[in-house]
Amino acid sequence: MYVDFLSSSSRCMRIPRTMALCYDIGYTDMRIPNLLEHESMAEVIQQSASWLPLLARECHPDARIFLCSLFAPICLDRLIYPCRSLCEAVRNSCAPIMACYGYPWPEILKCDKFPVDHGMCISPISDGTSSSRRMPRASCRDCELEEASTSKEILDIFCANDFTVKVRIAKKNMTSPTVSDFDMDSKVEIVKHGPLAKLEIFPKLQRWLDLDATCVQNIMRGTRMGSYVISGNVQEDKVVVNNAYAWQKKNKNLQYAVRKWKHHKCRS
Template structure:
């Protein structure tokens, strides 16, 4: 699948003057420590290009510094409070940033790399400085290598807009890896649990996965089978409650089989017992129905009841424009 949005480029605007270089080096120092990062908001410069033409695209508005809003969950706690708009992915308005950035929030919870938020926010909500600073290629590669396998579990490829060869090499002025010590990366511990099973029974988590999924069901599971490197969940023939039909067809419901991609050997506590009903969310990828998330249907759970009550009124990001 290919991205539908215009991709960002990492072209630089020519060599910096000594004064510019000193300013940008100082900015990078701010970005590499949490205490100093907060000071980056003081760089409230508006001295980007004098016209509205950047990287081959014409902008209706001049770049500006804006507060990172509290509902921009991907980047609200990134370590600085002001961002430039348009951002480095060519989103020109805050509603567009919110819509696109929201698609990436669930990835943070998977802890696939310690610098996932730093990398994504350097593009979605770049710190407000006098010129754009892109992530280093090595930062992109480290996050990609840690997170692409998790994304593939859900049928999402690493998107074209984040291809690492678009970003500057490390000897250029760019944002380096943050979670490193003595030159060696120290990633946040990655869970060994199958990603679709590694979810708390929290309303917020359920609603996020509901948005990212094509379909959602309450159903019983008849059996679980191994299928090469995958695990197959075969639904019981008993009546299923459809919460979101999406890409499902009526014939799918008659003989429903979901694939837990690359999940033959990873733990999934929800499948230790097949008794009772399950909340199943998934998406169609080519000819397979992939499992996105699974929860035991616990009737007494206030979190589950709240999620089900609000599930149809949930305002979802446009995942299809981000990952296609």
């Protein structure tokens, strides 16, 4: 059951830039311990980072607000909890995505722990109908490594996406799926840059690499490192990867499609 009083150990702290989940959320100071009983900023940063891949999936417009109300509660004279309706809205959209990758909705976020809506809790901001943001489907095949295709099919995929690049990715830690576990070689071979300026591609791909660990893990399939041809779209200020192929000598169709792209004309 929730409580709204402040403990004697409670203190206000600045939300650090290294807390990517909640930095620049709309307020600057948070309470420690937080509503999940994390006692130190180091623990908060570590635990909150594990939610970044889900946030990158944009499973609900209010997911970040809900998570930050718990990880980084605003520093007022009383604790402000998320309303039960906010928890339920985020859970209903995001839990299927989590289950797809083998993660159940955690007990610490069980919605009946939070207060029924009233004036002193954080209620949903979006109404679920007016948002134009596409909700992802709970599909484990989202952002998977593609199997061998014909060169024509690969070229059609290049045409359908905003950009296509060849990158080399290495996994730093084989046991942990959390943020910053991947490195990308700064030498990116651009096949198609679309609306992106060429100098934008590496930093935007680095942001994708840092945030969408689930996608990267699906592509790498447990390997330590590899080269991949990836295609995707530009959404607002970030890139979203839709298709990926392993760059291997045996995939002659992929190599042919990359070579042929410069002279290929897409069907309108």
